Amino acid sequence: MQQFLALTSPGIEILLAQELKDLKAEQVVQKPEGVYFNSTIEHAYHICLYLRLATRVLLKLGEGDAANKEQLYTAAKSIAWSEAFSVDKTFAIDFVGTSDEIRNSQFGALTVKDAVVDHFRELNEERPSIDKSAPQISFQARLLRDKVAIYLDFSGRGLFKRGYRENTGAAPLKEHLAAAIITRSGWLDDTTKPLVDPMCGSGTVLIEAVLMAAGYAPGIDRVQWGFDYWLGHQSEDWKSAKSAAIEKSHVGLTQLKTKVFGIDLDSRVLKTAQQNAKNAGIQRFIEFSCKNASEMKNAFGPKGTILFNPPYGERIGELPELVECFALLGQKFKSHFINWRVAVLTANVELLAMMKMVSFKRYKFKNGPLDCQFAIYNLDEKQVASSNVNAEFEQKDSAFANRLLKNKKNLKSWLKQEQVQCYRLYDADIPEYNVAVDVYADHLVIHEYAAPAKIEPEKVAKRLQEVVYFAPKVLEVPTDKVVIKTRSKQKGKDQYQRVEQSKKSMVVDEYGAKLKVNLWDYLDTGLFLDHRKTRQIVAKKAKNKSLLNLFSYTGSVSLQAALHGASTVTTVDMSKTYLSWAEDNFLLNNLSGHKYQFIQADCLQWLKNNEQKFDVVFIDPPTFSNSKRMGESFDVQRDHVSLITDGLKSLAEGGELMFTNNKRNFKMDFDAISALGLNVQELSDKTRDKDFQRNKHIHNSWLFTRKAN
Incomplete structure (x- = not known):
């Protein structure tokens, strides 16, 4: 009798323990790290062939103290490695766990590897080769509370991989997790009742359900096993176990009286699901249809199960459609699927509330790195009566x-x-x-x-x-x-951060000006709505005059000035992206020529070096920036006087300088401004349009002119 350890994902351990008991494993003990069990090698083959809920099965080779490197080496050296594999086979060591002395897995794995190599060297044999990517045999050392247990990777990695999936959707559900939620849903208690997946994707849940209903051994389709090159492998017992599993699985499919239904809105994904079902040899048991889940009708029969793993809205842009979809699904379930069971796996638990239903059981699982809940609802008369079936959120x-x-x-x-x-x-x-x-x-x-x-x-x-x-x-x-x-508040960064890269854009109109906006790729869209009136004020001041637009962003102020008849427009920004955007805006409005200059430069440095004079200077700096390209940090509260001072050098006699920023509670240094010989007029109220009247702090605007001598 040998000791084994079966590994799985968090939340599945208790189900795996029961599965092992059902497969006649002995002394099954569930622990946080996995499920331990005892078995003969012959029976372990049978267990590996039938396990659906495990990711890997390990066979214990030995154990020992491992409080430090020396003890770990000694424990690893005590294993008879030459009885486990031949020197001509490649191997790999996985190491799990850390301690005060052994602080990372790479160090632990290297120590065990040294023990393996030294074992063979002492037998006057050649050193076995390591292959981390595709070894012929693998071992795992598990460090826990200064003790190490060393295992043969008996099953091999990815025990959940059944072999039928050629392709998957955008967020595939691993087969062992699919098997877990099928088990929890209760559908296996009576597989003659309909099972519906309204967001079936590549079909994993439905395929697993059919195979489970048939008692099909998932391991019979697996090509490689961890014990293939193990010297203790009992090939005749393995062949016998596999032959029996194949025969029993095929009989199970022949006798199966099950029909399940897959629905998805994406026809391309449905084709993948159909191919996967065909690969699994069970396409006759699954009926696929392409439609929106919220539009499905109950043509499946009474008292079935709806089981699905919807998109989680992990990308926040997916939320609008998901929120509406869940609200509609709740109405659909309560009006068309009375006495059915609904079971949903989601990482976005709050979405469940949109269905306006009360779950009677919830389980926690992990889907990759995501914490998920599996919620189960019984749509009995009490559930339906407790809510207005046809009501949306009021x-x-x-x-x-x-x-x-x-x-x-x-x-x-x-x-x-x-x-x-x-x-x-x-x-x-x-x-x-x-x-x-x-x-x-x-x-x-x-x-x-x-x-x-x-x-x-x-x-x-x-x-x-x-x-x-x-x-x-x-x-x-x-x-x-x-x-x-x-x-969120940006600390030490420019506020205009890229969030995605869809490269989508659309054109909008503002007082006859065509402007390109991108609602998807940046936190800001390319058009500051609160500066709508600011753009008109600057544009009117710049008619038949020269304009300098600093920190121009996408050039919307420059564009309005050009359309209002500015004699020249100079647009300066440090970002090549935004300057190109500004040029696009000009081209949209059929504006081109030498009158319009676009300069990529650090605005602060450019101002210090500029000798050209402008009738109107517009400055709209960021609140804070420490961009590497600027070479220095900028704080609008701290530096506004020096910025305005430099701006005056570019202002022609009789010209006007408009300065804006969006720092909350900004305080203008009036004494310093007066010392510069400037008149100052606050325009904050005048530049706030009707849609921003509720927010008095959206931006600050000031107009400066030189005092008459």
Whole structure:
């Protein structure tokens, strides 16, 4: 009788322990690191062939003290390695665990490897070769509380890989986790009842379910095993165990009376699922259809199980459609699937609340690095009676929805009169809903501000989902045109950070100007909405005059000035990307020629060196920057006087300098400004348009002119 250790993912251990007991393993003991069991080698072959819930099975070779390197080496040296594998076979050592003396796995593995090599050398044999990527035989040393146990990787890595998956969807579910949620769902208690996966992806859940219902041994399709080159391998016993498993599995499929159903919106993924089912030899048991899960009808029969692993919205841009989908699914389940069971695995637990159902069981699992919950619902008469089946979330009950609707009505006449296409509708008006909602033509951008640490993450997520649910409904915007961005205070970085790289863009209109905006790739979109009036003020001042636009970003101020008839426009920014964007904006409006200059430079240094004079100078610096290319840090509160001083050097006689920033509680140094011989006029109120009247701190604006001599 030998001791083994079966490994699996967190949350599955208790199910694996029961599976091992059902397979007649002896002395099964569940521990945090895995499930220990005893078995003969002959029976261990049978166990490996049938295990569905394990990722690997290890055979214990020995153990010993390992408080330090010397003890670890001694323990490893005590193993009769030459009885485990031949010197002409490549090997690898995995090392798991650390201690005060053995602080990383690489050091531990190297120590064990030295013991293996020395063992063979002392037998006057050649040194065996190491192959970390594809060894012929593998071993694992596991360090726990200054003790090391050394194992043969008996099954080989990836025991969950069944061999039928040629391709997977974007977020594949590993087969052993699929088997775990099928087990937890309860469907295996009566596999004659229908099983439906409304978001089946590449079909893993359904394929595993059919194979489990048939009692099919997943190991019979596995080509390589960890014991293939083990000297203790009993090949005849292995052949016998495999032959028996093959015969029993084929009989199980022949006798199976099961029909399961897979639904997915993506036809390409469905083709993959169909091919995977064909590879598994069970395509006749699965009926696939291409449709939206929220539009499915119950044509499957009574009292079945709906089991699915939806997208988690890990990429925040997926949330709008997921939130709406879950709300619709809840209505669908309660109206069309009475007396059914619904089981959902998700890492986005807050999404479950959108279904308006009460779970009777929940289990914790890990899907790769993600913490997940598996929620099970019984759609009995009590569940259905406790909620209004046809009701969506009540808009009248949402403070956020009500405020959004109120703001929309307040801005309606202004929007029509001014023909404003891009505007802010909501800006954290209610502290509990800490977001900003911007409209860009037929798109919606929701900026989620970082919540205070004292607010529980679950509450934050729930409120965001309420925002994501109601915003498109109140504004009648399709969910695929809703973009979500998460903002936090930037420390030591420029605020214009790239978040994705979709390279998507759209063109919007502002007082006749065509402007390219990108709602997807950056935290900011390329158009500062709060500076709408600022752009018009600068543009009117620059008519028939020369304009210098510093820290120009995407050049929207420059563009409006050019369209208003500025004689020359010089646009300066350090970013090549934003300058190119600015040039795109000019081309969109058929503006080109020597009158328009675009200069990539550090604005601070450029100002110090510039000798050209301009009638209008516009400066809109970041609040803070320590960009490497600038060579020095910049703080608008600390450095604004020196920046304005340098700006004056580029200002022509009788010219005007406009200075803006968005630092909250910014304090202008009036004494220093007066010493520069300047008149100063605050324009903050005049540059805030109607949609930003609620936020008095959105930006600060000042106009400087030289005092008359």
